[in-house]
Amino acid sequence: MKLYLLRHGETIQNRDGILQGQQPGNLSSRGIEQAKRVADYLKSFSFHKIYCSDLQRTRDTLAPILTHHTAEVSYTPTIRERSFGTFEGSVAKDYLSYVATHGLCRLSHRPEEGESYVDMQERLRPFLQELSDSHLGENVLLCTHGGTIRAALSLLLERPLEEMLQNRIDNTSLSIVEYCPESRTRLAFSINETPHLSSSDELARDAALDTRQ
Numbered sequence: 001m002k003l004y005l006l007r008h009g010e011t012i013q014n015r016d017g018i019l020q021g022q023q024p025g026n027l028s029s030r031g032i033e034q035a036k037r038v039a040d041y042l043k044s045f046s047f048h049k050i051y052c053s054d055l056q057r058t059r060d061t062l063a064p065i066l067t068h069h070t071a072e073v074s075y076t077p078t079i080r081e082r083s084f085g086t087f088e089g090s091v092a093k094d095y096l097s098y099v100a101t102h103g104l105c106r107l108s109h110r111p112e113e114g115e116s117y118v119d120m121q122e123r124l125r126p127f128l129q130e131l132s133d134s135h136l137g138e139n140v141l142l143c144t145h146g147g148t149i150r151a152a153l154s155l156l157l158e159r160p161l162e163e164m165l166q167n168r169i170d171n172t173s174l175s176i177v178e179y180c181p182e183s184r185t186r187l188a189f190s191i192n193e194t195p196h197l198s199s200s201d202e203l204a205r206d207a208a209l210d211t212r213q
Contacts, residue, residue: 001132001136001137001138001139001140001178001179001181002138002139002176002177002178002179003100003131003140003142003156003177003179003203004045004047004139004140004141004142004175004176005067005142005144005145005149005152005153005174005175005176005177006061006141006142006144006172006173006174006176007054007123007143007144007145007146007149007169007170007171007172007173008025008027008032008035008057008058008060008061008143008145008171008172009028009030009032009033009034009048009057009060009061009171009172010027010028010029010030010031010034010040010145010171011025011026011027011028011031011057011142012026013025013026013071014029014031015028015030017091017092017093018089018090018091018092019053019084019087019088019089019090019091019092020057020081021081021082021083021084021085021087021088021094021114022055022080022081022082022083022084022088023055023088023089024055024057024199025055025056025057026056026057027057027060027061029056029170031061031172032060032172034171034172035060035061035064035065035172036059036064036199037064037171037172037196037198038061038065038174039064039065039067040196041195041196042065042068042069042141043068043069044053044171045139046139047069047071047141048071048135048138048139049071049072049075049135049138049140050062050066050071050072050073050074050141050142050143051071051073051076051079051140051141051142051143051144051170052064052073052074052075052076052077052079052142052143052144053076053077053079053080053081053143053144053145053148054076054080054143055073055145058143058144058145058168059075060128061143061172062143063141064078065141069142070117071141072148073115074197076127078123078124078127079124079127079142079144079145079152080145080148081144081145081146081147081148082114082115082116082117082119082120082147082148082151083111083113083114083115083120084111084114084132085110085111085112085113085114085115086111086112086113086115087111087114087213088105091177095111095154103213105167107161107162107164107165107185114135114198117147117151117161117165118149118208120151121151121154121155121161124142124148124151124152124155125155126135126136128155129158131180132179132184136181136195138180146169149169149175150165150167150169151164153167153175153177153189153191156177156178156186156189157186157189167192167194169192170192170194170197171195172194172197173193173194174180174190174192174193174194175189175190175191175192175193176188176189176190176193177189182202
């Protein structure tokens, strides 16, 4: 299996530093252009199956990609961003300040009505196992979120979650993990690839805080 993990395009909320979590999110003009560019980049790729978070920002990112692909698409809440509960819609820096001020663990803190990063990873674990079992030797695209990608990479690469949370995951970046069809051993991986966004282009500006997914 070759798994492509795609983060959605920039949203107005990303741009303005708002904590989205499982709110729908609205692509900004930059995010719309990023989605068009990644769609053009991926048009020569072949996917056997596509999974997409059911939130609006991922659906809107996937839409131009689907003009080039006919693979079956499943929209699922399983690969949504982490839920930040009552903090969703607030300023991201305020949440970070709250966590720091109260001496809370970034990984295990569960906001009221929300989930922790550990909770989200456990939500993803059976889904990723099912992918491995169902798509042996196939190319699979996941259109999802920055926090989700980091948590998934922790499981896929067998690396500590805290380490993976340090990785930069840009809007419309691709992270790729490939497995041998026979032995299911990992052959290669890459994180945060953005060949469709020139390094000199304003579309490739600094990544958002990872609470702004």
